[in-house]
Amino acid sequence: MDQPTGQAYRPPDLVLEAPAKINWYLEVIRRREDGYHELETVMSTLRWADELRFWRRADQELRLHVVEQPGLHLNLSNGPDNLVIRSLQKLREQANISGGMDVLLMKRLPLQAGLGGGSSDAATTLRAANHLWNLNWDNEQLEVVASQVGSDVPFFIRGGSALCLGRGEQIISLPGPTGVPCLVICPNFGLSTPAVFKHVDLQQPRWNREAFLTAFNGKSLLRVTQRMANRLQSAAEAINPRIALIHNTVAKTKPLVTQMTGSGSCVFAFFRTQREAQRAGAWLSAQLRDCRFVVTETVSRRNQIGNHRSKNQADERSRRSPEGIL
Ligand code: C5P
Numbered sequence: 001m002d003q004p005t006g007q008a009y010r011p012p013d014l015v016l017e018a019p020a021k022i023n024w025y026l027e028v029i030r031r032r033e034d035g036y037h038e039l040e041t042v043m044s045t046l047r048w049a050d051e052l053r054f055w056r057r058a059d060q061e062l063r064l065h066v067v068e069q070p071g072l073h074l075n076l077s078n079g080p081d082n083l084v085i086r087s088l089q090k091l092r093e094q095a096n097i098s099g100g101m102d103v104l105l106m107k108r109l110p111l112q113a114g115l116g117g118g119s120s121d122a123a124t125t126l127r128a129a130n131h132l133w134n135l136n137w138d139n140e141q142l143e144v145v146a147s148q149v150g151s152d153v154p155f156f157i158r159g160g161s162a163l164c165l166g167r168g169e170q171i172i173s174l175p176g177p178t179g180v181p182c183l184v185i186c187p188n189f190g191l192s193t194p195a196v197f198k199h200v201d202l203q204q205p206r207w208n209r210e211a212f213l214t215a216f217n218g219k220s221l222l223r224v225t226q227r228m229a230n231r232l233q234s235a236a237e238a239i240n241p242r243i244a245l246i247h248n249t250v251a252k253t254k255p256l257v258t259q260m261t262g263s264g265s266c267v268f269a270f271f272r273t274q275r276e277a278q279r280a281g282a283w284l285s286a287q288l289r290d291c292r293f294v295v296t297e298t299v300s301r302r303n304q305i306g307n308h309r310s311k312n313q314a315d316e317r318s319r320r321s322p323e324g325i326l
Pocket of ligand 1: 168
């Protein structure tokens with residue numbers, strides 16, 4: 001794979017993964033004056049990720065090249081509206097520097113899916129640029145810039161599991177259950193986050209965040225699954241009833257739990273073993289022909305900076321899929 005400039009090949013200066021997330025718990029507290037919603041949400045990153053390759057440039061250009069996994073049909077912009085470019089611009093502004101960068105984004109995560117793919121790409125870009133432009137900012141400083149790029153972006157600076165408050169940008173890291181086998185079901189349509197938030201019913205009795213957190217910090221995954229909930233799910237189902245149909249079909253495979261992630265459109269299910277998740281995915285692929293299925297698991301912390309892979313390793317990695325796509 002050539003670097004985006006079309007110059008003679010030079011190995012990337014840094015290769016990082018930008019993982020997907022799922023929301024274990026998402027409660028909407030109120031609508032705010034600024035149009036955002038006050039949230040209480042607990043998220044974890046998954047072992048399923050986009051990959052980004054970075055090359056420092058001697059000039060001030062910021063260039064993005066996107067390569068989509070076959071079958072995704074995202075037609076992602078590589079212009080200034082892409083969160084990767086926006087993150088680089090914001091960081092340059094705030095750090096008062098003028099560095100340039102080439103970025104190659106190997107896109108695997110679907111859009112408008114509730115997986116945070118775009119936000120994760122943005123956070124990964126901030127971490128990479130922080131390193132390659134020798135800023136040496138700490139996570140707290142990066143999270144401030146991240147929150148200006150998008151509500152979900154600060155969470156991905158650290159990854160792992162966290163309670164996110166405010167509009168989602170206030171992060172409290174949690175240990176969280178890791179290695180939980182997870183089947184992600186991706187419909188062939190996306191959902192607009194603002195549209196889903198507009199449909200949310202704020203009159204419902206509030207769920208008990210402390211009860212969820214007590215379970216989440218305990219040892220029983222079963223107890224956690226009993227307290228899981230997503231306030232945006234009924235709003236998404238009102239926009240597209242297919243979400244409810246997918247959810248009900250997934251429930252037939254007897255997972256520990258199944259729920260929509262974020263503002264949708266993806267639904268996920270936890271299982272006791274990877275094998276059970278694989279088996280459920282195989283059965284579901286015959287029932288839900290318009291969906292894509294990915295077997296993965298929750299992870300503790302993402303690959304941190306310094307886990308720089310050489311060009312050969314990067315190529316090897318992109319040949320084999322880290323997640324089991326059914
Ligand atoms: O912050 P971000 O740009 O990702 O948010 C996209 C849209 O999602 C916002 O413009 C808003 O309509 C909605 N949103 C919200 N409350 C949040 C986060 C997002 O209403 N906490």
